[in-house]
Amino acid sequence: MCLKMVELYDTTLRDGTQREGISYSTEDKLRITKKLDKLGIDYIEGGWPGSNPKDIEYFQQVQKLSLTNATVAAFGSTRRPGIEAKEDSNLEEIITSGVEIATIVGKSWDFHVIEALETELEENLAMIEETISYLKSNGLQVFYDAEHFFDAYKSNTEYAIETIQAADRAGADRIILCDTNGGTLPLELREIIEKVKDKVDTSLGIHAHNDSEVAVANSLLAVKSGVVQVQGTINGYGERCGNANLSSIIPNLKLKQGIDSVTEEQLKRLTGVSRFVSEVANLTPPTHKPYVGDSAFAHKGGIHVSALMKDPETYEHLAPETVGNRRKVLVSELSGKSNLMYKAEEYGIEIDKENGDLKQALEKIKELEHQGYQFEGAKASFEILMKKATNSYEKLFELEGCRIITEKASGLTPLSEATIKVKVNGQIVHTAAEGEGPVNALDNALRKALLEFYPALEEIYLIDYKVRVLDGNDGTSAKVRVLIESGNGHESWGTVGASTNIIEASWQALVDSIEYGIKLSQDKE
Structure with missing residues (x-):
């Protein structure tokens, strides 16, 4: 006993x-x-x-x-x-x-x-x-x-x-x-x-x-x-x-x-x-449960984060590591400079708060959040945004143009085809691919165009794809937010896009997802 x-x-x-x-x-x-x-x-x-x-x-x-x-x-x-x-x-x-x-x-x-x-x-x-x-x-x-x-x-x-x-x-x-x-x-x-x-x-x-x-x-x-x-x-x-x-x-x-x-x-x-x-149990882990939730030690308000950086006890009743959890600092329209400084340090991004980089990044985030973006579940998009604000981000490709066609015949499943033209390392690549819907077709076409240049794409896969209507009063012309979670078998990352056009919002999140995944592989080489 x-x-x-x-x-x-x-x-x-x-x-x-x-x-x-x-x-x-x-x-x-x-x-x-x-x-x-x-x-x-x-x-x-x-x-x-x-x-x-x-x-x-x-x-x-x-x-x-x-x-x-x-x-x-x-x-x-x-x-x-x-x-x-x-x-x-x-x-x-x-x-x-x-x-x-x-x-x-x-x-x-x-x-x-x-x-x-x-x-x-x-x-x-x-x-x-x-x-x-x-x-x-x-x-x-x-x-x-x-x-x-x-x-x-x-x-x-x-x-x-x-x-x-x-x-x-x-x-x-x-x-x-x-x-x-x-x-x-x-x-x-x-x-x-x-x-x-x-x-x-x-x-x-x-x-x-x-x-x-x-x-x-x-x-x-x-x-x-x-x-x-x-x-x-x-x-x-x-x-x-x-x-x-x-x-x-x-x-x-x-x-x-x-x-x-x-x-x-x-x-x-x-x-x-x-x-x-x-x-x-095939259930989503409890996000807001005390002690063990992913948000149990999440901080969003700028004043909170400023105090937190001086001493975590100001807004935490115990160290998250005590119960095997971790601290999260979120960025949003409620954020202050302290949030960005904390996240920059977390991601290993050098940022000079005296030369205007910090203010520029903060203003950009608040502008994008006003447009419908949300970075709390999109770590990868936020990191890319921070690097762009400090001129430390190098794009892997440029979109020259794309066209998506969806064909629906009576009694048949709709079929989508995407044609895409991108510039990679100074070369123009023009290709097409089919998919189960326009976003899937676009994803397939982009991967087809980039795979020769970035073989790491073989390891990157979609984990989750969410679409949220931001204002239902606008009906089918409403702005939507797309959140994509991707992984490579070792780690996962989230990206975000927002637009009144679901394809555009998906493209934004998709590009961030692919670029982030490729750079992860490059950093490990």
């Missing part, structure tokens, strides 16, 4: 998968298990062995992993009404799964016992006690999840306490108080825990859901009230509004409450684990 002041119990692989749109393969779950182990998680709830073949396979395969920090737990429910625990097939699946710990959920709320289980209140107490006793007699440690405990306490205090006392008598190793509907507010939750903790001898834990946006706060207050185990998921993934977010709870425990639930080195893995879980 873990001897930490506060144990971390992760249920990303079980409760987290109840979020709409998430479905992990067995291999996915094993990969996440290894990441959680390195993060310093104490217990990993792998799934419900009796519920589906995938979870059965996971428990077979996870025994082959050499975990250094975590112990894997299997989830299940109390025995069914009217049968003995040894007759319940789900409990047998847990026993034969090879785990050391079983986490068992049972009913605390009389309303649920009568309406959902359709059994007697006394029978539910017997189900809790007999299930835990049976698993303990088979050599397992047992964590008891008291489902809907806080709602149960408010509805029928006496019976709610009787349910956890039944778990206590049976020898449960932990009793987890669950705010299953996520409707309990922090002060109310703390008051209930204070009244309940002396009713049982077993140490308590907390399992909070986020339907009232207070799951993290509830978990931290529960720790203040003496619970020894906190359950949650990475990024707060879970059913409805999600579970308590361990990506916030872990650093709050260590950095704000002084509880060493993980080491400093493990804490530095936090952002990486958060984003890894997102990628495996």
Whole structure:
């Protein structure tokens, strides 16, 4: 049994998968298990062995992993009404799964016992006690999840306490108080825990859901009230509004409450684990989540950045590197000279703020943002703009002209063809290419024209292409912003274009993307 002041119990692989749109393969779950182990998680709830073949396979395969920090737990429910625990097939699946710990959920709320289980209140107490006793007699440690405990306490205090006392008598190793509907507010939750903790001898834990946006706060207050185990998921993934977010709870425990639930080195893995879980779940990593979000340490206002350059503590509550994240300084119409100086230093661009370069670059950025450009997601376009402002940028080619034709015949898929003429190293190259749409045709034609001169283009590919209408009131003549993300297998970069003509906006972003990618390759040679 873990001897930490506060144990971390992760249920990303079980409760987290109840979020709409998430479905992990067995291999996915094993990969996440290894990441959680390195993060310093104490217990990993792998799934419900009796519920589906995938979870059965996971428990077979996870025994082959050499975990250094975590112990894997299997989830299940109390025995069914009217049968003995040894007759319940789900409990047998847990026993034969090879785990050391079983986490068992049972009913605390009389309303649920009568309406959902359709059994007697006394029978539910017997189900809790007999299930835990049976698993303990088979050599397992047992964590008891008291489902809907806080709602149960408010509805029928006496019976709610009787349910956890039944778990206590049976020898449960932990009793987890669950705010299953996520409707309990922090002060109310703390008051209930204070009244309940002396009713049982077993140490308590907390399992909070986020339907009232207070799951993290509830978990931290529960720790203040003496619970020894906190359950949650990475990024707060879970059913409805999600579970308590361990990506916030872990650093709050260590950095704000002084509880060493993980080491400093493990804490530095936090952002990486958060984003890894997102990628495996095929979800966009959470941009604005505290601690781990890509924008968690992003600064935009010029006054903020000016102060930040003198001392980061002026606008940051901790160093982003502490949790494996990084600082970002954004540029926009809100930017000041400090933003540009910071970004110039970041990109290794020498800029003299005394000779007018800085003022010229700042005015150009604000002018372009007014036209619809946005550089926050377009690092490459911004870097090119900065180099142009300091006369340190050399164009790789010049457009002489292009023509795009899209043909649409009845019943047939539209076909686009782009003819392009560019000047490269003093030579005129005239070529054409087809594509799935005008932008794709233009991209193909440009690559065809440049490939002979810049073979690195073979490695550059499109990751994402977004078009945003900036003012819908203008209808089909509205100005649009095009954001392109490209990569070369090693790194990625964003570029931007804006125009009332979607082809022109795409061309601007496309040219920046290709030039930036080629120069990356040249710089490494």
